[in-house]
Amino acid sequence: MSGIVIVGAGQAGFQAAASLREAGAHAPITIVGEEPGLPYQRPPLSKAYLAGKSDAEALSLRPASYLAEHRITLRAGTRAAGIDRAARRLHLGAGGSLPYDHLVLATGARNKALPVPGAALDGVRQLRGLADADRLKADLAAAGRVAVVGAGFIGLEFAAVAAARGLAVTVVEATARPxxxxxxxxxxxxxxxxxxxxxxxxAFEAGVEAIEGTGGQGTGGQETESRVTGLRLVGGETLPVDLVLVGIGVRPNQELAEEAGLAVSDGIRVDAFLATDDPAISAIGDCARFPSPFAQGLSPDGSTRIESVQNAIDQGRSLAARLTGRAAAYAAVPWFWSDQGRHKLQMAGLTAPDDASVVRGSGEAFSVFRFRNGALSGVESVNRAADHMIARRLLAAGTHLTPDQAADPGFDLKALAMRAP
Incomplete structure (x- = not known):
């Protein structure tokens, strides 16, 4: 028996392996991951880990003993180079190949590069993996002025950590708001x-024109490394900086699938059961584009690609269920969170920028209920965890909630959610 080969040792790939064993799968399971070391959690990298509240050991999803006890082989530091679909073999970058009965692509995503001059200067960083976080930790210890390009979750989480250290932080964002x-x-x-x-x-509605740096010869005549000194914005303003974090989004790692002839479109295309157009290959996690009942109206075909721990875990479990004879369409409620300073943002559902908003609560603890065509599409909560849990239950059950009910502070949302099947 060739067994199951999983490409990607992130949250989705690890969860698929663990759930397969929990579901009673006896076939050999091999995880192939490019990074060295054990599978680990990524969300704390931009929060607790950078802030010094968590160490690398605490990031591990499971110890090495777990993998051994559950007969899961980890090929860490190994790149997947190609797929021979006819022979059902995965070719490895260092040579050799692995046969498979079923191949799981959990290849994740990579950060978009900032396409401007100077983007390769030392001190211009991105944050995706543990090695990135370790570099940023060292940079933060020596920096005084920081620029963040992109006011998304990662950028703002990093900005909060840097500001808490007393650094001067500027966030540059192309749109009009965070x-x-x-x-x-x-x-x-x-x-x-x-x-x-x-x-x-x-700095909103601002573009980056170039990143400036300095280098040259040191006191002994040797060349010194060029280091970032400024961020030049479109229009001429230059921000003096010691460190730049670029967080302008990600691209799915779909090349392995594309080169093998599988359908891709901003992600590896899968059906409601997470299967590609090859019955021996599935895709899960950040790299997978799948049909979702929560994406209706957001894309022409109702498909989406979600970058979240929840999606990675739930898809890993769903795939394991299918491969062990308990197939069910994937329809989990998407939910997300972001810790920024002392505030916790929690979101459920998938919303569009023009969805209607109804605010419930006030001050530093409130929720925004979003509606599309009169139906609840999602809920954003800050420091209001009960609303978040209610929202997940309402969305999962498809319970009807009107904007007027959401706006009424006397309306019992919890009771409505408890009546949901």
């Missing part, structure tokens, strides 16, 4: 004010 593609205007305005209270400066 997290514009992910949250409502009301929630964006709250987090803008929260970050400004920490001393963060924002």
């Amino acid at each position: 997290m514009a593609r992910a949250v409502s205007r009301e929630m964006g305005a709250f987090f803008r004010a929260a970050h400004e209270a920490l001393g963060v400066r924002f």
Whole structure:
């Protein structure tokens, strides 16, 4: 028996392996991952790990003993180079290949590069993996002035950590508000004010023209490494900086699938059961584009690609269920979170920028209920965890909630959610 080969040792790949064993799978399971070491959690990298509240050991999803006990082989530090679909073999970058009965692509995503001069200067960083976080930790210890390009979740989480260290932080964002593609205007305005209270400066509707640096010869005549010194914006303003974090989104790692002739379109195309157009290959996690009942109206075909721990875990479990004879269409409620300073943002559902908003609560603890065509599409909550859990239950059950009910502080949302099947 060739067994199951999983490409990608992130949250989705690891979860698929663990869930397969929990579901009673007896076939050999091999995880192939490019990074060295054990599979680990990524969300804490931009929060607790950078802030020094968590160490590398605490990031591990499971110890090496777990893998051994559950007969899961980890091929760490190994690149997948190609797929021979006819022979059902995965070719490895270092040579050799692995046969498979079923191949799982959990290849994740990679950060988009900033396409401007100077982007390769030392001190221009991205944050995706543990090695990136370790470099940023060292940079933060020596930096005084920091620029963040992109006011998304990673950029703002990093900005909060840097500001808490007393550094001068400027966030440069191409749109008119923070997290514009992910949250409502009301929630964006709250987090803008929260970050400004920490001393963060924002430059909205601003583009980066170039990154400036300095280098040359050291005292002994040797060449010194070029280091970032400034961020030049479109229009001429230059921000003096010691460190730049680029967080302008990600691209799915779909090349392995594309080169093998599988369908891709901003992600590896899968059906409702997470299967590609090859019955021996599935795709899960950040790299997978799948049909979702929560994406109706958001894309022409109702498909989406989600970058979240919840999606990675739930898809890993769903795939394991299918491969062990308990197939069911994947329809989990998408949910997300982001810790920025002392505020926790929690979101459920998938919303569009023009979805209607209804605010419930006030001050530093409120929720924004979003509606599309009169139906609840999602809920954003800050420091209001009960609303988040209610929202997940309402969305999962498809319970009807009107905007007027959401706006009424006397309406019992919990009771409505408890009546949901």
